[in-house]
Amino acid sequence: MKSSLIVFSLIASTISLMANTDVYKRYKFKSGLVFYDVKVSSFDNNLNSQVRGIARLVFDNWGARELKEEDVSEIQSGNFKDEKARHTLNKIDFGTVYTVDFDEKKIYKSRDRDLDVAIMQKVDLSDEPVNQLKEMGAKIVGKEKIAGYECNLWQYNDQKICLYKGIPLEIIVKNAGFYSEKKAVQVILDKDIQPKEFKLPNFPIVEGESYSNNRASLTRAKDYMMSIQDLRKAMKAKGVNLDDKNLTVTPDLEKEIINILGARYLHKQKKLLPKLITAMEDAKSCIAKSKDEAEAKACIEPVRKINDLLGDATAKYDFKNLDDAKKQKAIKALDIEIKNTKITQECVSKNDKTTDVIICTEGTLDPE
DSSP: OOHHHHHHHHHHGGGGOOOOOOOOOSSSSOEEEEEEEEEEEOOOEEEEEEEEEEEEEEEEEEETEEEEEEEEEEEESSOOOOOOOEEEEEEEETTOOOOOTTTTTTTEEEEEHHHHHHHTTBBOOHHHHHHHHHHHHHHEEEEEEEEEEEEEEEEEEEEEEEEEEEEEEEEEEEEETEEEEEEEEEEEEEOOOOOGGGGOOOOEEOOOOOHHHHHHHHHHHHOOOOOOOHHHHHHHHTTTTTOHHHTOOOOHHHHHHHHHHEEEHHHHHHHHHHHHHHHHHHHHHHHOOSSSSOOOOOHHHHHHHHHHTTOOOOOOOOOOOOOHHHHHHHHHHHHHHHHHHHHHHHHHOOOOSHHHHHHHHHHOOOOO
């Protein structure tokens, strides 16, 4: 119900996502497979550490699907001797993020809403590696040929990075007592990638709340895209070019942008908030009568469905081993949400601009 937070988060990322292409791109190649050697050495008076291993980068669909893996062993000698393995694997699959924990033997699944928006907006991020180096103040100090490809060697402080069209072929960090090198030994670009390259270990998958609330997240992303189109159309009619890097966003222009971006959400609020209040009131009575977790969860479903339409995440309630204490905790949380929603609904019913709703609700919502 906190429309101010939602709209301001949209404002923060709107201008940066204006430039788009035919498809979402994180790389300048449709697909790629890069294998690396990894070497790290660190030493001081009491301890020496040597890390050796391999890593790989795999991507297709211009980077909408990507897997990064590193498998190394570390040997420590000196006053404290130890040997241990370190294995990491992360996969992105069109907005779904998988993080593998090899120690726990679990895979954590989440959703990247910013990535959802970027994919829908078809943003071209393929120049970001170079742009970021420039912003850091890095300079090109030469060229190298690595794994058959000539790359530009960038230097920033104690780091050297050799990029071939945005793909890192070598990363070196060197300072007193420390040396790290990650160097490509094989590079395959714009070739078909076999599905097995993206295969995850056969571990249980644990879904995070950001994934379970994905229906609302996707609604927000889609509404955001449509709101950006509304914004472009309105600004074009006013002769304002939002792609102009020298554009000065005045307080009046910022207010107008907020109102245009928030218009679709405000329209939904006018229609759905009364229904949401009723659904939450019914959920309270339903939970009080519930006999187990399944019944209590069913009580929340009508609330979740309306929130999904609004693009708002539904609060998470603990109904496992349901007892009176957990029922009362959920009912109290719903009471607070109902109170906030009623305040918001009253402001929404009286105003037709998001900025006026923000002013109307400011300082009146229960922070709990």
